[in-house]
Amino acid sequence: MTRSPRLIHLSHEHASALKLALAVRALTPDDPSALPAVAKRIRDTFERELMAHFDEEERHVLPRLETIGRADLAERTRKDHDRLRELAAALETPSVDGVRAFAAALSAHVAFEENIVWEVLEPGAGMSFDPDAI
Incomplete structure (x- = not known):
């Protein structure tokens, strides 16, 4: 589905976040010094x-x-954001499990927003919503 202009920049940021998650997965070191x-x-x-x-x-x-x-989608999004904040903060004390958990949570969150939240907000998704109001 084509994104409305007001959601496009957020989708571009999601693409950057997915690149980070993929890079993190590739960087998860076998060598603890890294x-x-x-x-x-x-x-x-x-x-x-x-x-x-x-x-x-x-x-x-x-x-x-x-x-x-x-409100269910808003609440899930807030919980995801809070969890990602917690996971990022926990990396003050780095661990391989923490890095992997962050990458997995970020990937899942982006997929949720792109595939569920944005579909609800887009015109033609059955909702009377003006995405330009964002």
């Missing part, structure tokens, strides 16, 4: 890019979901 650098890259990218993305969704997208009667 682990701090991998964890730092995740934390830096999270703070530089994903925090602003989450904030924008929480300010604009989630209230819209609630307005159209999809």
Whole structure:
């Protein structure tokens, strides 16, 4: 489905997040000495890019979901965001399991938003919603 102009930039950010998740999976080191650098890259990218993305969704997208009667999707999104914040913070003490958990949670979250949330918000998805109001 073609994305509305107001959701396109968020979808582009999702593509970047998926690239990060794939890169993290590829970087998960067998050598524990590389682990701090991998964890730092995740934390830096999270703070530089994903925090602003989450904030924008929480300010604009989630209230819209609630307005159209999809508080369930808004709540799931908030829980995902909170979990990703926790996982990123936990990487202050790097672990292979923590890196893998972050990558898996990020991938699952992006798929949820792209395949479920955005479909609800798009025109023609059966909802009377103006995505330009985001």
